[in-house]
Amino acid sequence: MKILDFLFPPACSICNKPVTEHGSLCPTCWAKFNWISDPKCCKCGYPFPADLDLGPNPLCPVCASCSNELDWIRSACVYDDVSRNIMLPFKHAGALRYQKIMSRSMIAAMHELKEDVDLVLPVPLAYGRLWKRGYNQATLLAKPIANTLNVKMDVASVRRKYRPDMGHKNAKQRLENIHGVFEVIKPENIKDKTILLVDDVMTTGSTFMELNRVLKQAGAKAVYGIVFCRVVRAI
Numbered sequence: 001m002k003i004l005d006f007l008f009p010p011a012c013s014i015c016n017k018p019v020t021e022h023g024s025l026c027p028t029c030w031a032k033f034n035w036i037s038d039p040k041c042c043k044c045g046y047p048f049p050a051d052l053d054l055g056p057n058p059l060c061p062v063c064a065s066c067s068n069e070l071d072w073i074r075s076a077c078v079y080d081d082v083s084r085n086i087m088l089p090f091k092h093a094g095a096l097r098y099q100k101i102m103s104r105s106m107i108a109a110m111h112e113l114k115e116d117v118d119l120v121l122p123v124p125l126a127y128g129r130l131w132k133r134g135y136n137q138a139t140l141l142a143k144p145i146a147n148t149l150n151v152k153m154d155v156a157s158v159r160r161k162y163r164p165d166m167g168h169k170n171a172k173q174r175l176e177n178i179h180g181v182f183e184v185i186k187p188e189n190i191k192d193k194t195i196l197l198v199d200d201v202m203t204t205g206s207t208f209m210e211l212n213r214v215l216k217q218a219g220a221k222a223v224y225g226i227v228f229c230r231v232v233r234a235i
Protein backbone atom coordinates (compact mmCIF):
# COMPACT_ATOMS: atom_id res chain seq x y z
CA MET A 1 0.00 0.00 0.00
CA LYS A 2 2.79 2.42 0.93
CA ILE A 3 4.66 1.64 -2.29
CA LEU A 4 1.46 2.20 -4.28
CA ASP A 5 0.95 5.54 -2.53
CA PHE A 6 4.52 6.42 -3.49
CA LEU A 7 3.98 5.50 -7.14
CA PHE A 8 0.46 6.92 -7.30
CA PRO A 9 0.19 9.56 -4.56
CA PRO A 10 -3.38 10.35 -3.52
CA ALA A 11 -4.73 13.26 -5.54
CA CYS A 12 -7.95 15.27 -5.35
CA SER A 13 -10.54 13.54 -7.59
CA ILE A 14 -11.38 16.88 -9.20
CA CYS A 15 -8.26 19.10 -9.41
CA ASN A 16 -5.44 16.56 -8.83
CA LYS A 17 -3.89 18.50 -5.95
CA PRO A 18 -2.21 16.19 -3.39
CA VAL A 19 -4.55 14.91 -0.65
CA THR A 20 -4.02 12.49 2.23
CA GLU A 21 -6.36 9.73 1.01
CA HIS A 22 -7.23 8.16 -2.36
CA GLY A 23 -10.67 9.09 -3.67
CA SER A 24 -11.06 12.24 -1.57
CA LEU A 25 -11.28 15.94 -2.39
CA CYS A 26 -8.99 18.82 -1.46
CA PRO A 27 -10.53 21.43 0.90
CA THR A 28 -10.96 23.96 -1.94
CA CYS A 29 -12.96 21.57 -4.13
CA TRP A 30 -14.92 20.27 -1.13
CA ALA A 31 -15.99 23.81 -0.21
CA LYS A 32 -17.46 24.43 -3.69
CA PHE A 33 -20.30 21.93 -3.11
CA ASN A 34 -23.60 23.03 -1.66
CA TRP A 35 -23.71 20.36 1.07
CA ILE A 36 -27.14 20.13 2.70
CA SER A 37 -27.32 20.80 6.43
CA ASP A 38 -30.02 21.97 8.85
CA PRO A 39 -32.60 23.42 8.73
CA LYS A 40 -34.31 21.00 6.34
CA CYS A 41 -37.61 19.13 5.91
CA CYS A 42 -37.51 16.24 8.39
CA LYS A 43 -39.16 13.96 5.84
CA CYS A 44 -37.75 14.72 2.37
CA GLY A 45 -34.63 16.68 3.40
CA TYR A 46 -35.57 19.80 1.40
CA PRO A 47 -33.10 22.48 2.60
CA PHE A 48 -34.62 25.62 4.12
CA PRO A 49 -32.92 29.05 4.29
CA ALA A 50 -30.56 29.17 7.28
CA ASP A 51 -32.53 31.91 9.05
CA LEU A 52 -35.88 30.11 8.82
CA ASP A 53 -36.94 28.76 12.22
CA LEU A 54 -39.81 26.31 11.86
CA GLY A 55 -39.27 24.64 15.22
CA PRO A 56 -38.45 20.95 15.72
CA ASN A 57 -39.28 18.48 12.92
CA PRO A 58 -40.03 21.08 10.23
CA LEU A 59 -41.93 19.98 7.10
CA CYS A 60 -41.79 21.45 3.60
CA PRO A 61 -45.15 22.34 1.95
CA VAL A 62 -45.06 19.17 -0.21
CA CYS A 63 -44.59 16.83 2.77
CA ALA A 64 -46.96 18.88 4.94
CA SER A 65 -49.69 18.38 2.33
CA CYS A 66 -49.03 14.60 2.41
CA SER A 67 -48.26 14.34 -1.30
CA ASN A 68 -44.95 12.68 -0.44
CA GLU A 69 -45.55 9.18 0.83
CA LEU A 70 -41.90 8.22 1.19
CA ASP A 71 -40.93 7.67 4.78
CA TRP A 72 -37.58 9.46 4.72
CA ILE A 73 -35.19 10.74 2.09
CA ARG A 74 -31.91 12.62 2.26
CA SER A 75 -29.45 14.10 -0.21
CA ALA A 76 -25.78 14.88 0.37
CA CYS A 77 -25.82 18.07 -1.69
CA VAL A 78 -27.84 20.33 -3.94
CA TYR A 79 -27.90 19.66 -7.69
CA ASP A 80 -25.97 22.57 -9.24
CA ASP A 81 -23.08 23.13 -11.67
CA VAL A 82 -20.56 21.72 -9.18
CA SER A 83 -22.38 18.49 -8.32
CA ARG A 84 -23.53 17.99 -11.91
CA ASN A 85 -19.89 18.15 -13.04
CA ILE A 86 -19.09 14.99 -11.15
CA MET A 87 -22.54 13.32 -11.25
CA LEU A 88 -22.93 13.29 -15.06
CA PRO A 89 -19.43 11.93 -15.90
CA PHE A 90 -19.93 9.30 -13.17
CA LYS A 91 -23.30 8.30 -14.63
CA HIS A 92 -22.53 8.36 -18.35
CA ALA A 93 -18.79 8.41 -18.93
CA GLY A 94 -17.38 5.87 -16.50
CA ALA A 95 -15.75 8.49 -14.24
CA LEU A 96 -15.53 6.02 -11.38
CA ARG A 97 -12.93 8.10 -9.53
CA TYR A 98 -15.90 9.99 -8.03
CA GLN A 99 -17.46 6.87 -6.49
CA LYS A 100 -15.79 7.26 -3.10
CA ILE A 101 -16.52 10.93 -2.58
CA MET A 102 -20.16 10.48 -3.68
CA SER A 103 -20.90 7.40 -1.55
CA ARG A 104 -19.06 8.79 1.48
CA SER A 105 -20.99 12.05 1.45
CA MET A 106 -24.21 10.02 1.14
CA ILE A 107 -23.26 7.90 4.15
CA ALA A 108 -22.57 11.11 6.09
CA ALA A 109 -25.99 12.49 5.08
CA MET A 110 -27.65 9.37 6.54
CA HIS A 111 -26.46 9.97 10.09
CA GLU A 112 -29.93 11.09 11.27
CA LEU A 113 -31.58 7.82 10.25
CA LYS A 114 -32.31 6.08 13.54
CA GLU A 115 -34.09 2.96 12.25
CA ASP A 116 -32.26 -0.12 11.04
CA VAL A 117 -32.29 -0.92 7.34
CA ASP A 118 -32.79 -4.52 6.17
CA LEU A 119 -32.00 -4.09 2.50
CA VAL A 120 -30.17 -1.61 0.26
CA LEU A 121 -31.80 -1.34 -3.14
CA PRO A 122 -30.14 0.67 -5.93
CA VAL A 123 -32.77 2.26 -8.20
CA PRO A 124 -32.87 -0.26 -11.08
CA LEU A 125 -31.85 0.64 -14.60
CA ALA A 126 -33.78 -0.80 -17.56
CA TYR A 127 -31.89 -3.76 -19.01
CA GLY A 128 -31.37 -2.03 -22.38
CA ARG A 129 -29.68 0.92 -20.68
CA LEU A 130 -27.59 -1.31 -18.45
CA TRP A 131 -26.40 -3.21 -21.51
CA LYS A 132 -25.45 0.01 -23.31
CA ARG A 133 -23.79 1.74 -20.35
CA GLY A 134 -22.18 -1.36 -18.87
CA TYR A 135 -22.98 -0.44 -15.28
CA ASN A 136 -25.70 1.01 -13.09
CA GLN A 137 -24.35 4.09 -11.33
CA ALA A 138 -26.84 3.56 -8.49
CA THR A 139 -25.40 0.08 -7.83
CA LEU A 140 -21.87 1.50 -7.63
CA LEU A 141 -23.07 3.96 -4.98
CA ALA A 142 -25.22 1.40 -3.14
CA LYS A 143 -22.43 -1.15 -2.69
CA PRO A 144 -20.25 0.87 -0.26
CA ILE A 145 -23.38 2.06 1.54
CA ALA A 146 -24.59 -1.53 2.04
CA ASN A 147 -21.10 -2.49 3.24
CA THR A 148 -21.07 0.37 5.76
CA LEU A 149 -24.55 -0.55 7.07
CA ASN A 150 -23.56 -4.21 6.98
CA VAL A 151 -26.74 -5.23 5.13
CA LYS A 152 -27.44 -6.96 1.84
CA MET A 153 -27.65 -5.10 -1.45
CA ASP A 154 -30.55 -6.33 -3.56
CA VAL A 155 -30.35 -6.04 -7.35
CA ALA A 156 -32.63 -8.96 -8.18
CA SER A 157 -36.01 -8.26 -6.61
CA VAL A 158 -37.20 -5.29 -8.68
CA ARG A 159 -37.11 -4.95 -12.45
CA ARG A 160 -37.44 -1.76 -14.49
CA LYS A 161 -39.08 -1.73 -17.92
CA TYR A 162 -37.62 0.46 -20.62
CA ARG A 163 -39.27 3.85 -21.12
CA PRO A 164 -37.96 6.76 -23.23
CA ASP A 165 -35.99 9.44 -21.41
CA MET A 166 -37.78 11.85 -19.07
CA GLY A 167 -35.35 14.71 -19.75
CA HIS A 168 -37.61 17.74 -20.09
CA LYS A 169 -40.82 16.75 -18.41
CA ASN A 170 -42.49 18.39 -15.42
CA ALA A 171 -43.32 16.62 -12.16
CA LYS A 172 -46.80 15.49 -13.23
CA GLN A 173 -45.60 14.20 -16.62
CA ARG A 174 -42.71 12.39 -14.95
CA LEU A 175 -45.04 10.68 -12.50
CA GLU A 176 -47.35 9.59 -15.33
CA ASN A 177 -44.40 8.42 -17.44
CA ILE A 178 -42.94 6.34 -14.64
CA HIS A 179 -46.19 4.78 -13.46
CA GLY A 180 -45.97 0.99 -13.77
CA VAL A 181 -42.32 1.01 -14.83
CA PHE A 182 -41.10 -1.02 -11.83
CA GLU A 183 -42.08 -4.59 -11.16
CA VAL A 184 -41.36 -6.49 -7.96
CA ILE A 185 -40.34 -9.91 -9.22
CA LYS A 186 -39.33 -11.38 -5.86
CA PRO A 187 -41.89 -10.08 -3.36
CA GLU A 188 -40.67 -12.56 -0.75
CA ASN A 189 -37.46 -10.49 -0.49
CA ILE A 190 -39.42 -7.26 0.04
CA LYS A 191 -42.18 -8.27 2.46
CA ASP A 192 -41.83 -6.78 5.97
CA LYS A 193 -38.45 -5.24 5.07
CA THR A 194 -37.17 -1.74 5.73
CA ILE A 195 -35.65 -0.72 2.42
CA LEU A 196 -33.11 1.98 1.58
CA LEU A 197 -33.28 3.17 -2.04
CA VAL A 198 -30.06 4.55 -3.52
CA ASP A 199 -29.64 6.78 -6.57
CA ASP A 200 -27.29 9.47 -7.83
CA VAL A 201 -29.83 12.25 -8.26
CA MET A 202 -33.41 13.15 -7.36
CA THR A 203 -35.18 15.53 -9.72
CA THR A 204 -38.90 15.65 -8.92
CA GLY A 205 -38.92 12.57 -6.71
CA SER A 206 -41.29 10.70 -9.07
CA THR A 207 -38.95 7.68 -9.37
CA PHE A 208 -38.78 7.33 -5.59
CA MET A 209 -42.53 7.80 -5.15
CA GLU A 210 -43.28 5.13 -7.73
CA LEU A 211 -40.78 2.69 -6.21
CA ASN A 212 -42.25 3.44 -2.78
CA ARG A 213 -45.70 2.61 -4.16
CA VAL A 214 -44.76 -0.79 -5.64
CA LEU A 215 -42.54 -1.77 -2.69
CA LYS A 216 -45.30 -0.95 -0.17
CA GLN A 217 -47.73 -2.89 -2.35
CA ALA A 218 -45.35 -5.85 -2.09
CA GLY A 219 -45.45 -5.52 1.70
CA ALA A 220 -42.36 -3.39 2.48
CA LYS A 221 -42.46 -2.08 6.06
CA ALA A 222 -40.77 1.25 5.30
CA VAL A 223 -39.03 2.83 2.33
CA TYR A 224 -36.20 5.33 2.75
CA GLY A 225 -34.02 6.98 0.14
CA ILE A 226 -30.55 8.47 -0.17
CA VAL A 227 -29.17 10.36 -3.17
CA PHE A 228 -25.97 12.24 -3.89
CA CYS A 229 -27.67 15.41 -5.13
CA ARG A 230 -31.19 16.72 -5.45
CA VAL A 231 -32.82 19.45 -7.46
CA VAL A 232 -33.98 22.20 -5.09
CA ARG A 233 -36.78 24.26 -6.60
CA ALA A 234 -38.14 27.36 -4.89
CA ILE A 235 -41.28 26.49 -2.93
Ligand SMILES: [Zn+2]
Binds near residue numbers: 012014016027028030
Ligand atom coordinates in the same frame (compact mmCIF):
# COMPACT_ATOMS: atom_id res chain seq x y z
ZN1 LIG B 1 -9.34 19.75 -5.54
Ligand SMILES: [Zn+2]
Binds near residue numbers: 043059061064068
Ligand atom coordinates in the same frame (compact mmCIF):
# COMPACT_ATOMS: atom_id res chain seq x y z
ZN1 LIG C 1 -40.41 17.63 2.55
